[in-house]
Each structure stands twice: as C-alpha cells, then as structure tokens.
Amino acid sequence: MSIDLARPFRGSTAVAAGLLTWGELRGPRFQKLFPDVYAPAHLEPTLVLRSVAAAVLVEGRGVLAGYSAAELLDASCGPADAPAEVLMLRPGGQSYRYPSLRVHRDLVDPTETTDVDGCAVTNAARTAFDLARWVSSLVEKVVAVDVLAYKRGIALDDLVRLRLTHPGAWGARHLTAVLRHATDLAESPMETRIRMALLAAGLPLPTLQFEVQAGGKVRRLDLAYPEVKLAIEYDGEDHRRKDRARRDLEREAALVALGWLILRSTRASFTGVRTW
Incomplete structure (x- = not known):
C-alpha cells in the first residue's frame, strides 16, 4: 500500500510499513490531528x-x-x-x-x-x-x-x-x-448575507447581477434596485489590489454619470450582522 506522508495518514499504518517509528511521530516533524491520524507539522x-x-x-x-x-x-x-x-x-x-x-x-x-x-x-x-x-x-x-x-x-x-x-x-x-x-445567482457568501440583511430590514428583494451599459461596457451589479438606480456592491479581498481598485473607480464613475448611487460593503463593515 502506498502511503503519502505529505497529507494526513494513519500512524499505525506508516509504522507497520517501516516508514516511520512511533518516536518520530511523537517528534517535531508531525502533528497529531486525531487518534492515530497524523500530518506534517508545517501544515x-x-x-x-x-x-x-x-x-x-x-x-x-x-x-x-x-x-x-x-x-x-x-x-x-x-x-x-x-x-x-x-x-x-x-x-x-x-x-x-x-x-x-x-x-x-x-x-x-x-x-x-x-x-x-x-x-x-x-x-x-x-x-x-x-x-x-x-x-x-x-x-x-x-x-x-x-x-x-x-x-x-x-x-x-x-x-x-x-x-x-x-x-x-x-x-x-x-x-x-x-x-x-x-x-x-449569488457569487459569494457575503452577497447572500447582504441580500438576507436587506430582506430582514423590510426592503424588497434586490435584483441580482443586474447589467447596465455604462461607459461603453456592460457593468454587472451585485445587488440592485434598478427603479431607483441604487446598487449595493460587496468588495472582497481582491478589490484591495491597486489594479482592481482602479478599475472599480472607473466603473463607479461610469455608473454615477448615469445617475446610479453605489453603496459598497466589505467583510469588516458587515461584521455586526454575521450570524455564525
């Protein structure tokens, strides 16, 4: 039987196969996750x-x-x-x-x-x-x-x-x-949490992934109320990158020029209503 010591494995099986000793399993190279189940310590x-x-x-x-x-x-x-x-x-x-x-x-x-x-x-x-x-x-x-x-x-x-x-x-x-x-249609867990928070607050169900032609491009909005030109966007970790932030600003400017109001939310700003 092939035993991959780079991922979780049964210690007794590795010892029986002559790959390790019990002393090695108790040493600094490995961590014990469950009884007789070990993994490399650096994981x-x-x-x-x-x-x-x-x-x-x-x-x-x-x-x-x-x-x-x-x-x-x-x-x-x-x-x-x-x-x-x-x-x-x-x-x-x-x-x-x-x-x-x-x-x-x-x-x-x-x-x-x-x-x-x-x-x-x-x-x-x-x-x-x-x-x-x-x-x-x-x-x-x-x-x-x-x-x-x-x-x-x-x-x-x-x-x-x-x-x-x-x-x-x-x-x-x-x-x-x-x-x-x-x-x-929800593209991230946080989009779902925002949508559910809006409903809990008594607001109508927003349109998800609503598309708007703005600045010569199709702009897709996470959650939108098209009738009042209100959009709620969730900015995940990738939005912190300079290139992404620049694109976000250009995108928002094109939408604002059409009369849209963009509300942005991050994980930090949403912490108070997390439910797990």
Missing part, C-alpha cells in the same frame, strides 16, 4: 486539513459531509474554524468525541456520495440538503445552498427530490424557508 490546521484527517479516521465507516464536504467540493461556505464533519454510513458503531470533529448519523445513498482527492464526501446536492438542515441560522443555511448552487451547479429541485427521498429526515422542515430564499 496549517485549516478546515481542509481537519477534514482530510477526519476522512482518514472514519475511512470505510463514514463520509465527509456538511462544511467539510463543501470545502473539498470547492464551495467553501462555513467559518474557517468549523470542526470537520462526517456522516456515518451505519447506525451505531464506534463513537467519536473530539472538539474538532462533528459526527452525524443519517441515511445516505451511495449515489449521494463522490470521491474528491481520495476522500469519500457527500455530493453537492446532498451537501446542500444536509447544510440546509443542520446549520442553525436561516441566513447561513441559505448561504450554503447559494454557494453550492453557484459553484457546483446544483438545482434547487435537487433538494426537493432529496426531501422526498428521505421523508422524515431530521431538520427537513427547514427546507421550505431555505428554498424560498435560495438562488444560484
């Missing part, structure tokens, strides 16, 4: 690292799910310090109780799982279905579904189908509210 303890380690821990008995699955599916939507999440394939069995691991026990069909870089994970539709049930905040439920719809192309009907496939699933009653608000 940062990200959600991806915790998730891959959790996949090693439950290999053959469970799959990555929830925020862990979303992270590996390139649809990151949870807090950076979230615990790894696994969905056990069979009821009962071994119990895992670690601060950096959240264990779910539920029915999962083999067609609802996939493989990502050697890790068994729930597929995009099942991941959205689970997060819509498991996450406590309605806003963050919608964030998760929006991200998976935009990044992985799931249809909202997929969640309806899964609710029919799993009648009586815990938390399925929340899906109606989630589906009422979810969309595949």
Whole structure:
C-alpha cells in the first residue's frame, strides 16, 4: 500500500510499513490531528486539513459531509474554524468525541456520495440538503445552498427530490424557508448575507447581477434596485489590489454619470450582522 506522508495518514499504518517509528511521530516533524491520524507539522490546521484527517479516521465507516464536504467540493461556505464533519454510513458503531470533529448519523445513498482527492464526501446536492438542515441560522443555511448552487451547479429541485427521498429526515422542515430564499445567482457568501440583511430590514428583494451599459461596457451589479438606480456592491479581498481598485473607480464613475448611487460593503463593515 502506498502511503503519502505529505497529507494526513494513519500512524499505525506508516509504522507497520517501516516508514516511520512511533518516536518520530511523537517528534517535531508531525502533528497529531486525531487518534492515530497524523500530518506534517508545517501544515496549517485549516478546515481542509481537519477534514482530510477526519476522512482518514472514519475511512470505510463514514463520509465527509456538511462544511467539510463543501470545502473539498470547492464551495467553501462555513467559518474557517468549523470542526470537520462526517456522516456515518451505519447506525451505531464506534463513537467519536473530539472538539474538532462533528459526527452525524443519517441515511445516505451511495449515489449521494463522490470521491474528491481520495476522500469519500457527500455530493453537492446532498451537501446542500444536509447544510440546509443542520446549520442553525436561516441566513447561513441559505448561504450554503447559494454557494453550492453557484459553484457546483446544483438545482434547487435537487433538494426537493432529496426531501422526498428521505421523508422524515431530521431538520427537513427547514427546507421550505431555505428554498424560498435560495438562488444560484449569488457569487459569494457575503452577497447572500447582504441580500438576507436587506430582506430582514423590510426592503424588497434586490435584483441580482443586474447589467447596465455604462461607459461603453456592460457593468454587472451585485445587488440592485434598478427603479431607483441604487446598487449595493460587496468588495472582497481582491478589490484591495491597486489594479482592481482602479478599475472599480472607473466603473463607479461610469455608473454615477448615469445617475446610479453605489453603496459598497466589505467583510469588516458587515461584521455586526454575521450570524455564525
């Protein structure tokens, strides 16, 4: 068996293969993530690292799910310090109780799982279905579904189908509210949070990704109220780059010339209404 010591691995397997000793595993070269699961010490303890380690821990008995699955599916939507999440394939069995691991026990069909870089994970539709049930905040439920719809192309009907496939699933009653608000047009989690904050404040639903011809180019607005020429834009980290900031100023000038008012929001300015 080939063992990749550059990513999380079972210590006992590496020792049995003669690749390492227990003394080396306890030394400064490695970090222990779960019982008998190690990784190189220089790797940062990200959600991806915790998730891959959790996949090693439950290999053959469970799959990555929830925020862990979303992270590996390139649809990151949870807090950076979230615990790894696994969905056990069979009821009962071994119990895992670690601060950096959240264990779910539920029915999962083999067609609802996939493989990502050697890790068994729930597929995009099942991941959205689970997060819509498991996450406590309605806003963050919608964030998760929006991200998976935009990044992985799931249809909202997929969640309806899964609710029919799993009648009586815990938390399925929340899906109606989630589906009422979810969309595949939000291009970032923060856009969803802003949209939900506007609705919570009693404002009408804004138009998403509204296109305006301005300055000889088509300008797409994150959230817009075209009837009053009001746009709300979310500026992520990439907007801090000088070249991007310059383009933003040129873009805003072209829109303002047409009578648009542009309101800009950043993660820092939105901190007070975060819900996780």
